[in-house]
Each structure stands twice: as structure tokens, then as C-alpha cells.
Amino acid sequence: MDKKKVEGDTPTLRLFSLLEVIAQRDEFFSLQGLVEETGLPKPTVHRMLNQLESAGILQRDGDERHFSSGGRLRRLAENLLLNSTTHSARRLILQQLVDEVGESCNITAMSDGEIVYLDRIETAAPLRFYLHPGSRVPLHCSASGKLFLAQMSKSQRKRMLSHAQLTQYTEKTIIDIDELENEIDKVKYAGYAIDNEEFLPGLLCVAVMVPREKGRSNLCLAIQAPIMRLKPESALHFLPALQRAAHALAEVEAESWPEAAE
Numbered sequence: 001m002d003k004k005k006v007e008g009d010t011p012t013l014r015l016f017s018l019l020e021v022i023a024q025r026d027e028f029f030s031l032q033g034l035v036e037e038t039g040l041p042k043p044t045v046h047r048m049l050n051q052l053e054s055a056g057i058l059q060r061d062g063d064e065r066h067f068s069s070g071g072r073l074r075r076l077a078e079n080l081l082l083n084s085t086t087h088s089a090r091r092l093i094l095q096q097l098v099d100e101v102g103e104s105c106n107i108t109a110m111s112d113g114e115i116v117y118l119d120r121i122e123t124a125a126p127l128r129f130y131l132h133p134g135s136r137v138p139l140h141c142s143a144s145g146k147l148f149l150a151q152m153s154k155s156q157r158k159r160m161l162s163h164a165q166l167t168q169y170t171e172k173t174i175i176d177i178d179e180l181e182n183e184i185d186k187v188k189y190a191g192y193a194i195d196n197e198e199f200l201p202g203l204l205c206v207a208v209m210v211p212r213e214k215g216r217s218n219l220c221l222a223i224q225a226p227i228m229r230l231k232p233e234s235a236l237h238f239l240p241a242l243q244r245a246a247h248a249l250a251e252v253e254a255e256s257w258p259e260a261a262e
Contacts, residue, residue, distance in 0.1 A: 028066035143207035144220035
């Protein structure tokens with residue numbers, strides 16, 4: 001296994017470099033695992049992990065021998081997404097999509113096991129559901145959430161859902177794990193997801209991923225509308241517009257974060 005380099009001219013930069021290694025992992029990690037991955041001496045890694053844990057950047061999980069991202073690090077990641085320098089470009093694309101489809105549209109990301117609204121523009125229509133940027137919705141009953149779950153391996157998804165409370169928000173909310181797995185299989189095959197009154201009665205949502213050339217994406221684009229204006233079958237007519245906007249967002253992200261696209 002190729003060793004991941006932990007470099008830096010100062011202790012702070014070396015801690016940041018170690019965080020970059022940790023951020024590439026999608027599962028709990030141990031002291032020994034990081035030692036093997038980085039080639040650093042065990043006492044050095046132990047000291048660095050203790051520093052990050054005491055700052056709330058990492059936290060211990062499960063058997064106390066494994067670590068994951070702490071609340072402070074998750075809040076930092078979320079604030080970076082919410083206040084990204086790409087905000088103006090994203091918002092222009094979002095506004096153009098709203099103008100084209102005539103319904104409310106939003107950009108979402110997954111944060112701390114939930115869906116967070118990074119940006120949203122409301123329709124001018126008098127009947128609408130208002131959800132402001134920073135709002136959170138569950139994974140299991142949102143169109144964006146289903147797409148993020150579909151990106152995961154079955155074991156990663158099982159680990160995520162085993163710690164989630166699958167609350168029954170409406171009579172259409174899927175709370176059975178096997179039924180949810182079947183729904184996610186359909187999403188993976190179709191390339192889009194629909195929330196058909198599964199989170200809020202009367203609200204329908206259709207979403208697609210913002211594509212990324214390499215690695216998993218952490219952005220979704222969605223249209224939301226009252227069920228009286230938008231039925232599941234008619235929502236599919238919006239897919240071409242959604243996909244064009246999603247590709248435009250992907251170009252903005254690639255230009256803003258060229259290293260992330262590599």
C-alpha cells in the first residue's frame with residue numbers, strides 16, 4: 001500500500017496534512033490504521049490524534065479505539081459549503097433553473113448524516129413550501145438523501161442507517177430497511193430520485209446528483225413543488241432541465257476546486 005504523506009513546515013500544518021488523509025476515509029479509523037497508512041511513528045500519530053480530539057475536531061467512537069470526525073470539523077465543513085466563494089455562480093444557475101421550470105429549486109449536500117440546504121430560490125407562485133438555506137431534512141425520506149445513499153456501498157449504507165432514526169413523517173415515508181434498499185436500487189438504476197410526499201404532505205421533489213469526474217459527489221440539485229402542481233409522472237419532464245443545470249454546477253465546482261476534480 002502506498003503511504004499517504006503527512007507533510008508541513010510546522011506542527012499545525014502537519015496536523016492539517018493528517019486531517020487531509022483522514023478526510024479521504026469513509027469509515028471509522030484507528031491509531032494503528034493511520035500508522036500503517038502514513039508510515040509515521042505510532043507515538044507521533046497518537047499525539048496528533050489526542051490534539052485533534054481535545055480540540056473537538058475528531059471524536060472517539062464505538063469501542064473507544066476508533067475515531068471519526070468531530071462536531072467542530074463537521075460544522076467547519078458545513079460552513080464552508082454554505083459560504084463558498086462559488087455562491088454567486090451557483091445562485092445564478094439556480095435562478096436560471098427556477099425561471100425555466102417555474103418551481104422552487106435548491107442545492108443540497110450531505111452533512112452529519114442529514115441533508116442540508118446550501119442554497120434555495122423560491123418560486124413566485126403563491127402556493128409554495130418555504131425552506132431556507134441551512135435547513136436540514138432526513139436522508140431516508142428526501143430525494144437528495146436517496147441519491148447520497150445510492151452512492152454508498154451496501155455496508156456503508158447499512159452502517160449509516162443503523163444509527164439513523166427512520167421517522168414516519170407521512171403515510172408514504174419508507175421506514176422499512178428492505179423497502180428502502182429496493183427504493184435505492186431503483187434510484188441507482190434511474191439516475192434520479194423522487195420524494196413523493198414522504199417528508200411533507202403535499203410536497204413532491206425530484207433531484208439529480210451534480211456530477212463529478214472522479215470520486216463521489218456531495219452536491220444535489222432538486223426541484224420542489226406542491227403535489228397539486230407537480231405529479232411524479234410530470235416531474236420527469238423536468239429532468240433535462242435539472243441535468244443541464246447540474247452539469248453547469250459541476251463546471252463551476254471544477255473551476256473553483258480544480259484539485260478536487262482530479
